[in-house]
Amino acid sequence: MTQTAWVLSLTQFYLGLGFMLFFLALELGLAWVLFVLRVRARRGGPALLAYRFWVRIYALALIIGFAASLPLLLQLGTLWPDFMNRAGEVVGPLLAMAVLTAFVFKSCFLGAMLYGQRSLSERSHVAVVGMVALGTSLTAWWVVVLLAWLQWPVGTTLSDSHYRITDWPALLGGGAAPALFGVLVTGGLMLAATLMLSVTAQRTRARPSDEGDRSVFAGAAWLLLAVVVLQAGLAGWLGRQLLPVQPARAAAVVPQWQSGPPAPLALLAWLDVPGSRNAWAWTGPQLPADWLPAPAGAAATATATADAAAPGGAMQGLDDLRGMRPPVWLTYASSRLAAVLTGVLGVLALAALWRGRRLSFEPDGLSRRGRFGLRGMAWVALGAQAAGWGHLMIGSLPYAIYGTVTLREIGTVQGDAALWLVLGLQVMVYGGLVLGFRQLLGHTMRYGVVPVARHRGRA
Numbered sequence: 001m002t003q004t005a006w007v008l009s010l011t012q013f014y015l016g017l018g019f020m021l022f023f024l025a026l027e028l029g030l031a032w033v034l035f036v037l038r039v040r041a042r043r044g045g046p047a048l049l050a051y052r053f054w055v056r057i058y059a060l061a062l063i064i065g066f067a068a069s070l071p072l073l074l075q076l077g078t079l080w081p082d083f084m085n086r087a088g089e090v091v092g093p094l095l096a097m098a099v100l101t102a103f104v105f106k107s108c109f110l111g112a113m114l115y116g117q118r119s120l121s122e123r124s125h126v127a128v129v130g131m132v133a134l135g136t137s138l139t140a141w142w143v144v145v146l147l148a149w150l151q152w153p154v155g156t157t158l159s160d161s162h163y164r165i166t167d168w169p170a171l172l173g174g175g176a177a178p179a180l181f182g183v184l185v186t187g188g189l190m191l192a193a194t195l196m197l198s199v200t201a202q203r204t205r206a207r208p209s210d211e212g213d214r215s216v217f218a219g220a221a222w223l224l225l226a227v228v229v230l231q232a233g234l235a236g237w238l239g240r241q242l243l244p245v246q247p248a249r250a251a252a253v254v255p256q257w258q259s260g261p262p263a264p265l266a267l268l269a270w271l272d273v274p275g276s277r278n279a280w281a282w283t284g285p286q287l288p289a290d291w292l293p294a295p296a297g298a299a300a301t302a303t304a305t306a307d308a309a310a311p312g313g314a315m316q317g318l319d320d321l322r323g324m325r326p327p328v329w330l331t332y333a334s335s336r337l338a339a340v341l342t343g344v345l346g347v348l349a350l351a352a353l354w355r356g357r358r359l360s361f362e363p364d365g366l367s368r369r370g371r372f373g374l375r376g377m378a379w380v381a382l383g384a385q386a387a388g389w390g391h392l393m394i395g396s397l398p399y400a401i402y403g404t405v406t407l408r409e410i411g412t413v414q415g416d417a418a419l420w421l422v423l424g425l426q427v428m429v430y431g432g433l434v435l436g437f438r439q440l441l442g443h444t445m446r447y448g449v450v451p452v453a454r455h456r457g458r459a
Contacts, residue, residue, distance in 0.1 A: 008419035009079045009412055012426055014393055016072040019430050021184075021389055022382070023065030026195070028140050029188030030058040031133040033196075033223075038129040042122045049212025050219075054196070056444050059114060064433050066102075071426065080400065082410035087163045087401060090156055090171070091146060098142035105135020137185070144184055148177040151392070151402055152245055158404055179238040180392075186231035187385045190345070193224035194381040197352065201374040203445045204363040218361040224377070225349040232342055235388065240291055246402060247293035249395040251318045252331040254287065259317040262286050268336065273328050276319055326397040334391035341384035348377050 034055055040047035073095070076083055084091060109131040117125050149156070155171030156163045165171055197220045200213050243250040250256070256263050257276045269281035292315055318325055352374060359365040366374070400407045412419075 002416065004416050005414065005419055006408060006411060008416065008423055010397075010407065012419070012423050013072075013075050013079055014390075015423075015426060015430065016068065016075055017393070018386065018389060019433075020065065020068040020072050022191075022385070023061050023068055024140055024143065025184055025188035025385065026191045027058065027061045027065050027188070028136050028185060029190070029192030030054065030061060031136040032185075032189065033192050034058055035126075035129050035133045038126050042126065046211030046215035049210060050216045053212065053444070054216075055114065057195075057199075057441065059110075060437060060440055060444075062110070064437055067433060068430070071429075078414075079412050080407070080410045081412060083400060086161060086405050086410060090149060090163050090165055093165075094142050094146045094149075098139050098146075101135060101138045101142060105131060105138060109135065140184060141181055144181045145172055145177045147392075148175050148180045150400065151180075151242060151396055152176050153401055153404070163401070176238060176241040179234055179241050182234040183231060183238055183388070186227045186234055187388070189223060189227040190231060190381050191378075191385065193220040193227065194345075194378040196220040197224070197374040198378040199441070199445055200363050201366060201371040204366075205371065206446065209363045213363050214361050217356055217363050221349065221353045221356050221361070225346070225353055228342060228346040228349055232346075235338070235342075243287070243291050244293050246396065247316045248318075248321050248325045249331065250287075250291075250293055251316060251321060252326055252328045252395065253335055254315075255328065255332055256315050256317045257319060259320050260314050262292055262315045269332070271329055271332060324398065326395050331391065331395045334387050334394060338384055338387035338391060341380055341387060345377060345380045345384060348373060348380065352377070 034051060037047045037051040037054065041051050076091075109128050112120065112128045113125070113132050116128070120128065149171060152175040153163065154175035155165060155167040155169070157166050167174075196216050200209075200216050200220070203209075204213055239253075243253065254263050254265055255269070255271065255278070257278075264283040264286055266278055266281040267284045269283075270279045272279040318328060355366075355370060396402050398406045398408065400410055
């Protein structure tokens with residue numbers, strides 16, 4: 001596999017994976033927001049108005065997320081043809097459960113959720129909305145288990161170049177899966193909250209706000225502040241899980257250029273990668289001892305990987321990992337960018353909450369700058385999620401399954417011209433999906449929800 005083919009294959013796959021994860025997270029966050037709104041809407045009021053509007057956005061995100069997942073499944077076979085041969089006994093059941101869960105839970109209850117509200121009792125429809133949220137969460141759980149296993153292959157053994165499951169509970173609930181699922185859920189709620197604030201600010205420019213807009217403004221502002229704090233804690237927990245078993249990522253995050261005593265954490269730095277040094281750095285304390293890679297024997301037992309910490313408890317440096325280390329600049333910068341954008345979003349959430357309380361959460365009272373700030377928060381949240389997931393994926397390179405199987409081993413034999421063509425088509429398709437999502441979202445914001453007579457069904 002040539003270097004160009006490797007880069008093009010990786011670009012295609014990460015583009016598809018990132019697109020799918022964005023809409024999966026948004027769908028997951030909106031599903032639980034809708035469930036809370038539907039519970040509060042049993043007696044009517046502003047929560048019912050908000051539910052009736054945002055259930056349309058959820059359905060749109062679900063359709064686009066489903067469309068984005070199909071090319072990703074095909075890419076597993078076309079870009080990485082030997083992947084299923086190495087890990088099919090693990091990946092196959094997890095993907096099958098994700099598909100089965102999506103059809104059984106989401107598809108079976110989605111129709112009743114969207115069109116059966118007038119035909120069902122209030123309690124039954126609330127239960128249906130809850131089942132859709134549960135089905136969305138279960139679907140996301142199987143995807144997260146697979147992604148977490150690729151980062152830390154627990155519950156399996158490698159025999160004759162094939163992975164086999166030896167401990168189902170460890171595979172499904174161990175390793176990094178719980179922390180990674182928490183990051184996905186809070187990220188989805190963050191995207192949902194910022195989108196709700198952005199849409200509310202945009203809608204009320206053209207029409208007076210109603211009780212539903214005021215309810216969404218207040219609820220989304222409080223939700224955003226809570227999930228920013230929660231995701232920061234969960235991201236720390238995820239780092240605590242992965243850094244001890246991924247010495248190359250730990251060395252790039254610090255960065256630790258030479259093997260030896262652990263270097264102080266460079267909070268912000270300009271890296272001189274060819275010179276293996278920090279050209280400039282603002283250093284802080286060292287990482288806690290339990291965040292650092294374990295000695296070679298313990299790390300190899302835990303992760304079945306050969307590249308562990310240097311002997312004597314000293315931390316292995318990037319100089320000893322040449323050829324098997326991730327892109328240092330991208331790994332380092334993506335972790336800092338995710339942290340900075342999350343902090344900025346927390347400050348903006350506090351400002352939005354303070355301003356909203358002063359206005360009694362009346363969107364019509366927002367200034368032009370205030371509306372711009374609410375709309376900008378959606379982009380900050382998107383950037384924070386992209387940086388965080390980008391760090392997770394980039395930091396595990398060059399491995400497909402950390403510590404054992406590299407991407408070059410399982411890569412495609414297709415020529416560079418074919419990969420360029422497919423990448424161009426992929427960008428066009430995903431660009432069309434994004435444009436369609438924006439256009440339909442704008443149409444919904446402009447015209448709102450049109451009531452439908454009872455005998456014609458529920459709007």
